[in-house]
Amino acid sequence: MGGRMARFLTEQDVKQVLTVEMAIEAVESAHRDLSLGQAIDTPRARSRLPQTALHILHGGLPAQGVLGYKAYTSNRSGNRFLVYLFDAATGRMKAAIEADYLGMIRTGAASGVAAKWLARPDATVAGVFGSGWQAEGHVRAICEALPLERVKVCGRKADKLADFCARMSETTGVEIVPCASPEETVRGSDLLGTVTTAAQPLFDAEWLEEGCHVNAAGSNALIRQELSEQAIRRCGLIAVDSVPTALAEAGDLLPLLEKGRLHPRQLVELGDVIIGRHGGRRDAAELTLFESQGMAIQDLAVALRVLAAAETRGLGSELPMQ
Structure with a gap:
């Protein structure tokens, strides 16, 4: 498992590692960073088509070394959520994480x-x-x-x-x-x-x-x-x-x-x-x-901890990108 490769985590991977306790600690850290001037959060933007809308929230937690965004589509057939994490120092992609369960626990x-x-x-x-x-x-x-x-x-x-x-x-x-x-x-x-x-x-x-x-x-x-x-x-x-x-x-x-x-x-x-x-x-x-x-930085803080826990347990798959 190369440390440089971005990881993809499925809903199932997230469910195996994410706890409510972990999410509460993560969300609290995001709010603390925001008030200390160590976070940037860009409110939700939406693109609407007749059948489907795309919603994007993004931001960064420099003190935690990460920036990224959550993108989700809403449609009558359901909503689909993904969180994308990037390394703040190098700009490299760290992970793409399916985030329906993650979002529910984070909210x-x-x-x-x-x-x-x-x-x-x-x-x-x-x-x-x-x-x-x-x-x-x-x-x-x-x-x-x-x-x-x-x-x-x-x-x-x-x-x-x-x-x-x-x-x-x-x-x-x-x-x-x-x-x-x-x-x-x-x-x-x-x-x-x-x-x-x-x-x-x-x-x-x-x-x-x-x-x-x-x-x-x-x-x-x-x-x-x-x-x-x-x-x-x-x-x-x-x-x-x-x-x-x-x-x-x-x-x-x-x-x-x-x-x-x-x-x-x-x-x-x-x-x-x-x-x-x-x-x-x-x-x-x-x-x-x-x-x-709801804020992007809450998702990013939770996703960062989910990624660390998943890596420790060898969960997820490598994405073919550097």
């Missing part, structure tokens, strides 16, 4: 990192909206990040929801239960996650408990809105991946920004909490929010 990991830094450390009960593919990463990450005892999940299809809860209980060792109503999901929850494609707010702001932390992961366009304006206005701290990305894509925040009810300077980058530039949660009663849009 969840961002919520895990936010929960670790912003939720009350004694949070034991969580409520989650969504029981799809992305919700899996979300549930696994919050169970890794906090000492949760119970996760209530609200989903539209009862049979799919029951399956999801059974599978996640087994995977995490935490009691994960289907929830009958949005109100029941929100009330009594120390931590709340929204991982849906909802165009309308999912719950009433009045149901939020004092001291709750909300991870909003689904709304990445103006047409998508999971949280009501009232819910957002109850939050004393609004954290984002990065301010430029949030201003471009945070469907939950854009209506308030437009009306002047929220100012861009009120948005706190998650990395600033991690490095101590911002104090984070003020007290046990404050409501906090993390709006997750």
Whole structure:
């Protein structure tokens, strides 16, 4: 196995080495680097054709020696994801990695990192909206990040929801239960996650408990809105991946920004909490929010660790390029 050759990793290779713990450490490192001025992140660009759209996010982590991009196509038949890694010093290609599973775990990991830094450390009960593919990463990450005892999940299809809860209980060792109503999901929850494609707010702001932390992961366009304006206005701290990305894509925040009810300077980058530039949660009663849009540097940090683990285990195949 030549050290110079680029490697190709399949979904199967990634699944063998990627852990939620690894992803949380990687995503946290990306946010830390960004706040320390040691990262560059270029927000998503899209090319749309009638049947298919191509989405590209790119960036670099010079302190970690890597730059690269994630490209994915979305089509009615499904989405296809690839992450490309290049060596920052030489410009050589390091790897091409199939990244559907990687992206799902990484998106969840961002919520895990936010929960670790912003939720009350004694949070034991969580409520989650969504029981799809992305919700899996979300549930696994919050169970890794906090000492949760119970996760209530609200989903539209009862049979799919029951399956999801059974599978996640087994995977995490935490009691994960289907929830009958949005109100029941929100009330009594120390931590709340929204991982849906909802165009309308999912719950009433009045149901939020004092001291709750909300991870909003689904709304990445103006047409998508999971949280009501009232819910957002109850939050004393609004954290984002990065301010430029949030201003471009945070469907939950854009209506308030437009009306002047929220100012861009009120948005706190998650990395600033991690490095101590911002104090984070003020007290046990404050409501906090993390709006997750997703960034290339999160994918690159996770991909770098996946590549190292795969090389150690001799996984993947060499690509015929130098």
